[in-house]
Amino acid sequence: FTCSVDVSSGWSYQWYKDNNELLLSGASSSFTLAASDKGSYSCKASRGQKTSTVQSNNIQLDVKEIPVPVLHNATQWLDVFPTERVELSCGMKGSSGWIFTWFRNKNLIKANSSVLIENDGTKLSITAASTSHRGNYSCSGALKGRSVNSKLSKEVTLDIYDTKPRVTLVQNPDDSLMHTADSVSFHCHINVSSGWSYLWYKNDSPFKAGHHYNISSAGLADTGSYKCQVKRGASFQSDKSEAAKLTIEERPEAAIILLTRWADVFSTDSLLLKCNVKDSALSWNYTWFKENEQVDLPLSEEHKVTPQDDPDQSRYTCKGTRNERPFYSVTSDSYRTKNLLLKRRILLAISGCIFFGIIAVFIGCIALRIFRKPASDFEKTEDDNLFNRAQVKDFTDSPCPLVEYIKDADLNPSPKEGEENDVISSETTLIPKPSPEDQAVTTNSHESTENGGGMMSFQH
Known part of the structure; x- marks a missing residue:
């Protein structure tokens, strides 16, 4: 502090702190501050025993403790591995204008190819860690433009492993x-x-x-x-x-097989089911389920269903189980036993009837062919010679008695017929032309007559 009077000279000075006189003299006073030096300072000048000035204006002095820097690890971990990057930061809490210096094991750190330090020293970066970077790191701050130096920060220990981590x-x-x-x-x-x-x-x-x-x-x-x-x-x-x-x-699949044979359906009222794991040579135990509820039975591959035990004829499933992998199989598809015996019996009865009916027809055809009486040789000979060529020729050469009869009747009508003709003559009657079939019948009739076979012409 400096205390001065603008006029005259030969002054002596007294100093006060909080209005209490200090043991200081001289126009100026310098001392290194401590926290206890905080207070209100003033001075007064005097010359001789009777002349003195009034007390000067007060100067309030606020003395603070020098802050201690705080060191942070920006990478969040302090045990690092070779080639890993590490970042540390140093700062003053609630204060600015500081430049920081770094130390490892209290030795000053200088920047190099693997250690980078920012200009104001707020950050230290290790680009590729190695075992040489192990140690206790700290930092200190110096206030720019003033001879104020902080204490060292708390140390942070950086541990570098010898090798990369093993996963x-x-x-x-x-x-x-x-x-x-x-x-x-x-x-x-x-x-x-x-x-x-x-x-x-x-x-x-x-x-x-x-x-x-x-x-x-x-x-x-x-x-x-x-x-x-x-x-x-x-x-x-x-x-x-x-x-x-x-x-x-793929997990092995279970399947239910019906062991009750077709031939057994008329002799039994029960069904025997078997649980089988497909395409598996492993040994299995088996669990049975009725309507998705486990059946309380021994772990057997076979299960017998009777009307007494299962009157509702439920749906059954099963699966295989083991004490080793695979521990279980895929559950089988559901198997419904409803009316299975009755359906088989009806189907067998119908099939039997059809089968024996076919056999009976087959045997009847064979018997008819064996026991049928053949035609006599005499009938065959007569049928074969019924119309031979000579008879046909003679028949065509002889006149037809029916034709002669018709002609005579037309030429010599009876008196009664003449009267009828007079009555009918006024009407027109169409006589159809004989068809080829009718002519064939006429020819056959002639042939029969020639053979004395039966058709005769009678004239009244």
Whole structure:
């Protein structure tokens, strides 16, 4: 502080803090401040014993503690791996205008190719970490334009691992062969550090998932080789895990077979069902269901259905079970036993009637052919010689008695007929021309007459 009087000279000065005189003298006073120096300062000048000035104006002095810088790790983790990037920041809370200096293990850090420091020292970046960067980091601040230096910040320990992290892929359950509808989960495990994001691969093709990858109902498309790796920051990645190979096969299917034969339908009132797992050489136990409710029976492949046990004739299904993979089969299609015996009996009866009817007709035809009486030789000879050529020729040469009869009747009508003709003559009568068939009949009649066979002409 400086205290002065504008007139004359030979003055001496007294100093006051909060109106309390200080043990200071001289026109100016300099001292290094402490927090206790906060207060209101003034001065007064005097010359001799009787002359003095009034007390000067007050100057209020506010003294603050020098702030301590705060060091932050911008990358959120302090255990890092080789080649990983690290960022640290240093700042004064509630104050500005500072320039910061960095220290590792209390030794000054200078910028180089792998360590970058911003101009005001607010950020320190390690572009590719190595074991040489291990240590306790701190920083201090200096106020621009003033001789004010802060204390060192609290230290932050940076740990650098010797190698990249090892990632383990855990499969649960760990069977390499599974079946459709099975569930399986994969867990990408890393036991060091934090801040990881996870990358997944199936047959080396990436797909998105988190810490876990779950398959609730496996399908054939889920067959493949699975890997994972971890990543954090902009570019750091671990090596890929060992592959977990998973094969998904179709789950065996169960089917119900009816063991009751057709020949047994008339001798039994029960049906015997068998549960069979298709195309499987494995040993199975079997569970039966009636209307989707489990039947409380021994784990047998056969199940007998009787009218007493099942009067409603329900729907039945079954499936195979094992203590090893595959633990169970696909449930069979439902099998309805309703009126099956009756339907078979009716079908067999109808089929039997049709079969024996065909046999009876066949036997009758054979018997008729065997026991039929053949025609006599005499009848055959007479039929063969009934019309021979000579007789036909003689018949065509002789006059027809019927023709002669018609002519005589026309030429010599009786008196009665003449009267009738007179009556009818006024009417016109059309006589149709004989057809070829009628002529053929006439010819046959002539032939029969020639043979003395029966047609005779009688004239009245």
